[in-house]
Amino acid sequence: MFNVFERMVALRYLRARRKEGFISIIAGFSLVGIALGVATLIIVMAVMNGFRQELVDRVLGLNGHLNVYAAQGGPLETYDELVERVRQIDGVTTVTPTIEAQALVTHGEYASGAAVRGVPPGYLQARPELAGDLVGDPGAFAGPNAIAIGRRMANRLGVWTGDQLTLIAPQGNVTAFGTVPRMRGYDIVAIFEAGMYEYDNSFVYMPLDTAQIFYQMRDSVTTLELFVEDPDNLAPIRDQVRAALGGEARLWDWQQANSSFFTALQVERNVMFLILTLIILVAALNIISGLVMLVKDKGRDIAILRTMGATQGMVTRIFFLTGASIGVVGTLAGLGLGIAFTENIEHIQRWLEAATGTELWNPEIRFLTTMPAVIDWNEVIAVIGMALGLSFLATLYPAWRAARLDPVEALRYE
Numbered sequence: 001m002f003n004v005f006e007r008m009v010a011l012r013y014l015r016a017r018r019k020e021g022f023i024s025i026i027a028g029f030s031l032v033g034i035a036l037g038v039a040t041l042i043i044v045m046a047v048m049n050g051f052r053q054e055l056v057d058r059v060l061g062l063n064g065h066l067n068v069y070a071a072q073g074g075p076l077e078t079y080d081e082l083v084e085r086v087r088q089i090d091g092v093t094t095v096t097p098t099i100e101a102q103a104l105v106t107h108g109e110y111a112s113g114a115a116v117r118g119v120p121p122g123y124l125q126a127r128p129e130l131a132g133d134l135v136g137d138p139g140a141f142a143g144p145n146a147i148a149i150g151r152r153m154a155n156r157l158g159v160w161t162g163d164q165l166t167l168i169a170p171q172g173n174v175t176a177f178g179t180v181p182r183m184r185g186y187d188i189v190a191i192f193e194a195g196m197y198e199y200d201n202s203f204v205y206m207p208l209d210t211a212q213i214f215y216q217m218r219d220s221v222t223t224l225e226l227f228v229e230d231p232d233n234l235a236p237i238r239d240q241v242r243a244a245l246g247g248e249a250r251l252w253d254w255q256q257a258n259s260s261f262f263t264a265l266q267v268e269r270n271v272m273f274l275i276l277t278l279i280i281l282v283a284a285l286n287i288i289s290g291l292v293m294l295v296k297d298k299g300r301d302i303a304i305l306r307t308m309g310a311t312q313g314m315v316t317r318i319f320f321l322t323g324a325s326i327g328v329v330g331t332l333a334g335l336g337l338g339i340a341f342t343e344n345i346e347h348i349q350r351w352l353e354a355a356t357g358t359e360l361w362n363p364e365i366r367f368l369t370t371m372p373a374v375i376d377w378n379e380v381i382a383v384i385g386m387a388l389g390l391s392f393l394a395t396l397y398p399a400w401r402a403a404r405l406d407p408v409e410a411l412r413y414e
Helices: 004-014 018-062 079-087 138-142 151-157 197-202 208-214 235-245 254-297 299-307 312-343 345-356 377-403 407-412
Strands: 066-070 092-107 110-119 146-150 164-168 173-175 178-180 183-192 203-207 223-228 249-253
Touching: 018 254, 018 312, 018 345, 018 377, 066 235, 079 092, 079 223, 079 235, 092 151, 092 208, 110 151, 110 197, 110 208, 138 146, 138 183, 138 203, 146 151, 146 164, 146 197, 151 183, 151 197, 197 203, 203 208, 223 235, 235 249, 249 254, 254 312, 254 377, 299 312, 312 345, 312 377
Parallel strands: 110 203, 146 183
Antiparallel strands: 066 223, 066 249, 092 110, 092 164, 092 223, 146 203, 164 183, 173 178
């Protein structure tokens, strides 16, 4: 497409002489702008993708894909029969009867609210998000006084495995002297770290039968927690579960529970992509201004080339190659910088925190304890294509203007 002469002249124009230093500076800023724009887009999109994937994985790993509640509210009685009905449905992998309740957790002078989940023995080991960093003896979780708490709650209350916490239920016991708080001490047999601040800081797991006694819900639970083979395609399973239960319960899936959050995350992702694209657009406009100045400065050279037999197409390709080279080099530099930064984002975060003495990633705000980053190569290809496309478009007008230059007029005014 480009012959040796065209490439040689284009390369010569990229190496500006001293009197053309300003043009060279504009070209340099354009290259740096494109590189930073591409790198920033890749990094931000990777972090947004990682944030969404981590949230989805952890939300789906810690909560049921589909939850069954009593149709009129209150507990689910004779839940064993409902469990057997739902287990017969194709696509349902696990059905877990669960008690979801609130409690006040106290230890010494410390007290805080907590979300209590009563689950069957073996639940902690069955959930990889809980079992991965589990400390203690999960086998003892079946005991009548056993509970498991999150690592951040343990650090906040200053407790560890073997210590005891006191739980106070919202509903008290009615006696002849009035309502008195219902409280009981439980032994911490395991400490988990799910990687989500909300769970690690405020969730307490206890055996199902223990929770039934504590909350006075014998032979009943609050919900059935269903896990399915394909959580992204819940509609068929939902219809079958509704038919199997025959109107005895209401359904609530993970998409309904988190719809507003994931919608907001998607909107933020799209807005960030649009805003950061402007960096590349500004850099592309710099290419236009730099090439227009170069064409004006090289008017005599263009005229001489035309009188020596260079065609308009040859002049167009020379200046197109000059501007496109800036875009290609800038895009490749941005690609390398973005990938390198994304792959080492955890190390960079720790280094910056150590250097500045500040916490850059606060899990209380970000929900996750670490900064995630997942590269979507389809998005990377789209970013590269957009950057190259804008760079190539930016060279068309200056190249066309150079080709349209009249040699006679250019030599007359020199």
